[in-house]
Amino acid sequence: MSHAATTNELHASSSHTDSEPPLMAHGSVLQLGIPNGKIAIWLFLGSEVMFFTGLIGAYIVLRFGQPAGNWPQPHLTLNVPLTAVNTFLLICSSVTLVWGLQSIQAGQRAKGNWGLFLTTLLGAVFVGVQAYEYYELWIHRGLTASTNIFGSCFYAMTGFHGLHVFLGVIAMAVVTLMGLAGKFDTKHYAAVELTGLYWHFVDLVWIILFAIVYLM
Amino acid sequence: MSQKDHHIPLWGLFLALLVLTTAEVVLFEVWSRNQWLMPKYAMVLLLLLFTLPKAVIVLTYFMHLKFERQLIVFLAMAPFVMVFVAVLPILTDIVTLKDQSYNQVPGLREFVPSTEHSQGDGHEDSLSQDPSDDEPYH
Structure with a gap:
């Protein structure tokens, strides 16, 4: 055929x-x-799962393949409390997104727009805190991507995730502007739902990365 | 099928995520200062007990997988299975790496942190060449 x-x-x-x-x-x-869009976004997220698992798998092999004492301890190298707060912000952004979507579906357009705006804002703050963390590590602590294998793994994993959040913030900003322009109502909210799937996925990846990179 | 068709206990889930994240950080901070409490693998297993429910909450409720059709569930789960099969063989390299001296692993030698001040001076895991710079930044 x-x-x-x-x-x-x-x-x-x-x-x-x-x-x-x-x-x-x-x-x-x-x-x-x-819906075609939903199938497309899930196929895309499937490829993203494999992309991040490749990075995480390599990190696990290198991390747990080292004899004791040859790998930096996170609490001596990384700012765990700051990143924990950042993790909390990203989780909050997922909650505000669901709240915004539910509001749009319920016909409460103003609440929906607030939800979208807060999600964008929290995502932007996450990227900003990560940029500050990179600045401190790179400039003040001397940890660059070529310092050692930990640096390479750290910047590869958190960098690619940060790039995803940055692109997500742009997408969420566009969706927020669409909301402010009155594009969404109780029957038309596809852009919010599909962008939301991507956003929640990025949140999911960070939940795993935070535990593996910062706490193990 | 859309999220409109199902009720999501949003604030309950938010509270659960908040509690689990706090528990993770508290567990890690307590253990990192009192490592005699339990071996590292036990701490890692405990952390997984806190992390996995968070991931499941996001996947099932926020990404709405719990209420989706089987095809979407398949599309979402298939990569995890494929990736597990693909990554499993390289996990055996953990044993290979441990069997060798770290300095003898080809290609890694030049990245090994300086071991000059790692002989019992309490700075074994620092990345910094200057031991006085080992405090975490705030």
């Missing part, structure tokens, strides 16, 4: 009123009955 034929069949199916799944808040829905 050719690609063109498959595509035509899908379009034909989606225009058939008897078998057509209801049009959901995420836009078009094909035969699976699941």
Whole structure:
């Protein structure tokens, strides 16, 4: 079966009123009955899982493969209390996002916009605190990416995560502006939900990274 | 299926995440100052007991996996299985690395922290060349 034929069949199916799944808040829905956007974001997140697990797997091998005393202890090297507060901020941002989405779904647009704005703000603060942490480590503590294998692992893992948060902040800022422009209501909130999935994933990755890098 | 179809106990979950994060940090801070309390592997296992529920809460409720169709659950879980299979073989390198002297691992020699001041002076794990610079920054 050719690609063109498959595509035509899908379009034909989606225009058939008897078998057509209801049009959901995420836009078009094909035969699976699941919004295209949701499938796409989960496939993307699947690739992200493998990306971060590769980094974490390498760290675990290097970390636990060293004899005792050859690996920096986190409480002597890293600022654990500051990062714990930062972790708390990121968790709060996930909560404000869910609160915002629930408000939009309930028709409370103003509350929804506040939720989106707070999520963006908390994400930006997280990135700012991480930048401060990097500054202290790199300039004052002398830990660079090439100082030792710990430095390489630390900056690779937290750096790629920070990049994801930074991109997430940009996405959340766009979604917030869309909210302020009145783009979302009780039936149209796909952008919030899909961006939210990405945001929660970034939060999930940090929960794991924080435990592995800062506490173990 | 959207989040609108299911109630999420948002503030209860928030409280659970807050408590678990605090418990993690308290456990680590207490253990790092009193390492005689328990061996490191026991502390790591305890930390996992606090971390895993947090991850599950985010995955099942915030990412709504608990209420999703089976296809989405499959899409979400498949990478974890694939990654586990892929990473499992390299985990055996932990044993290989431990069997060798750290300084003899090819490619790592130049990154080994200075061991000149690590012979019983209490600064074994510092990255800094200056022992006076071992205090965490605040």
